[in-house]
Amino acid sequence: MIELKDIKKIYDARVVLDIPHLVFDLKKRYALIGVNGSGKTTLLRILAGVLKPDSGEVTSSTPNNMGYMPQSPYAFRFSVEKNVAIAMDKEQVSKDQVLEALKAVGMDHLQHAYGNQLSGGETQRMALARMIVKPCNLLLLDEPTASADIRGTSQIEKALLKYVDDNNCTLILSTHSPAQALRLVDEVLFLDEGRVIEQGSAENVLHHPKHPVIQEFLDHWKI
Numbered sequence: 001m002i003e004l005k006d007i008k009k010i011y012d013a014r015v016v017l018d019i020p021h022l023v024f025d026l027k028k029r030y031a032l033i034g035v036n037g038s039g040k041t042t043l044l045r046i047l048a049g050v051l052k053p054d055s056g057e058v059t060s061s062t063p064n065n066m067g068y069m070p071q072s073p074y075a076f077r078f079s080v081e082k083n084v085a086i087a088m089d090k091e092q093v094s095k096d097q098v099l100e101a102l103k104a105v106g107m108d109h110l111q112h113a114y115g116n117q118l119s120g121g122e123t124q125r126m127a128l129a130r131m132i133v134k135p136c137n138l139l140l141l142d143e144p145t146a147s148a149d150i151r152g153t154s155q156i157e158k159a160l161l162k163y164v165d166d167n168n169c170t171l172i173l174s175t176h177s178p179a180q181a182l183r184l185v186d187e188v189l190f191l192d193e194g195r196v197i198e199q200g201s202a203e204n205v206l207h208h209p210k211h212p213v214i215q216e217f218l219d220h221w222k223i
């Protein structure tokens, strides 16, 4: 398990993340949901170890071989296939593996294009291929389909689920889409102003929320 104790992140005297205690079960898949600025990225960055909390600690019961995809992934100024291969050590790189990862996210037709000339949705898919080209046991994804269209979203979700199953991997992602959380994860953590205000099965939190803030959030999704 991954355990967070007394985590606080403060910017300009404002507490943007305040998590007294939180446990992630390594066998489960989680979604962080909440409005803009509720602390999803901050929490993911602390879990990934790229941001230090101002207080508290994160501990893990097993060593983590982690993959972290930020909200705006980096695209290098060379080919898409090289952008993906860069995730691996030189001696490990196999062209077939790279192509397979690109195929899984529907990007194989762009393998020779320049990484830095892709659209936003294509860049996101390339970055996801970079994640899934190598095995890991903890995948942290910050809004992995934010720039993808409906077809891209479905391709990414399919590739993600397969990867997580094949690698027995813990998944923690942030999303704005309750429907996506219901498709992908076991548990939802709903964040509001830096606090987890509700946690439970995706079904319970998103179909039977206890907190009025969550109900209001969900009302915006009704069509």
Ligand SMILES: Nc1ncnc2c1ncn2[C@@H]1O[C@H](COP(=O)(O)OP(=O)(O)OP(=O)(O)O)[C@@H](O)[C@H]1O
Binding pocket: 011, 012, 016, 034, 035, 036, 037, 038, 039, 040, 041, 042, 043
């Ligand atoms: N480097 C920083 N300096 C000052 N404030 C910051 C910094 N990084 C984040 N914040 C603030 O912390 C709060 C939480 O930001 P965070 O990016 O975690 O939110 P989020 O839930 O991921 O939002 P979004 O849905 O827009 O991605 C926001 O109010 C943001 O303005």
